[in-house]
Amino acid sequence: MKYTTEQLEAIAVKLRDLPPAAKRIQEHSKKEAVALLAREITALQKRGYTLVQIAESLRGEGLDIATPTLKAYILSTKSKRKVSAPAVKSAPAKKGIESKPSPVGFAVSTDTDDI
Secondary structure (H helix, E strand, C coil): CCCCHHHHHHHHHHHHCCCCCCCCCCCCCHHHHHHHHHHHHHHHHHCCCCHHHHHHHHHHCCCCCCHHHHHHHHHHHHHHHHHHCCCCCCCCCCCCCCEECCCCCCCEECCCCCC
16 A cells, blocks of 8 residues: 555654653562662661561551561672672771771771771
8 A cells, every 4th residue: 555645644644742751660579679679778777767567667558578588688789799899999097097908809997896
């Protein structure tokens, strides 16, 4: 079948007049969801929340996840970040604290009361 220039121009006008397409909703697995929320989860842990409490909060928000599953996914996310993270230089030693070079690439220091 052949099309005339007028037919194609009419089609082009109709195509240009179409409304914007609805944004496609992207769905994620639980593991992907935990990876996307990893920074927030880690921040909650640093603020003193346990994984049990965090899992309960996630379930309350509709992310149905068991605590052991959350733990496994967080550990998986952290190990992937360590593998892809660039090498970090050791921090300079504090005054009065003895540090020794280590064969694994970072300085070993004596314990202090500083947090």
